[in-house]
Amino acid sequence: MAGGNARVMRCTPEDVFATLADGWLYPVWVVGAARMRAVSPEWPERGSTLHHSVGLWPVLIDDSTEIVSWSPPRRIRLRAKAGPFGRAVVVIDVREHGDGCVVRMGEEPVAGAGRLLPRLLWAPLLRARNRETLRRLGFLAEGRRRERDAGEQTAREEVPETAPSPAGSQASADVAAATDAAADAGAPPAREAGSAAAGGADSADAADAADAAGSADSADTAEAADRSA
Secondary structure, eight states: OTTOEEEEESSOHHHHHHHHTOGGGHHHHSTTEEEEEEEOTTTTSTTOEEEEEEEETTEEEEEEEEEEEEETTTEEEEEEEOGGGOEEEEEEEEEEETTEEEEEEEEEEEESHHHHSOHHHHHHHHHHHHHHHHHHHHHHHHHHHHHHHTTOOSSOSSOOOOOOOOOOHHHHHHHHHOHHHHHHTTOOOHHHHHHHHHHOGGGOOHHHHHHHHHHHHHHHHHHHHHHHO
């Protein structure tokens, strides 16, 4: 297929397909995808869809990508839409290679502006874009293998507990200076927050609790407005 690229990855084909199966990761590894809006509950079944946006903020186009075929751990075929730029077919093929695998990616415009341009123009652009796309996919898939080999979880089921530890001196100084950011978030400045923490959680007064509740309500309102936009 036109615009083809290949990359050797230090992971199994199953690691690659586990990454592909997580639709919410799409903007992380696909160059040009700016944000994720929704993932079909059936993903990655054939016919299921990812709803995403392409472009650079603030100029974004809402569009979608549909799975045409899903054959793990060997091949996935997608039909991607990009608004006025048209539609393209993307094929990702995975083969075992030594201790890892070779991942090949091909993309070809089938409708829209991309289809009208000469191949000499769009093919080099797609190859350059997909070279970086495969590089990002490799980081994610290889990371899964490293975590699995180390006996670590690749997806957290709950928020982890962390041990208290001091931040770097420069980071602490920057946070202490960011009084406007703390005020906008409805929290006391860092130096006040540090004093409260030193006194224990029980030393927080009712006013602080009310401020925190008000901030949460404001965040919920803003999130609802963002979703409806």
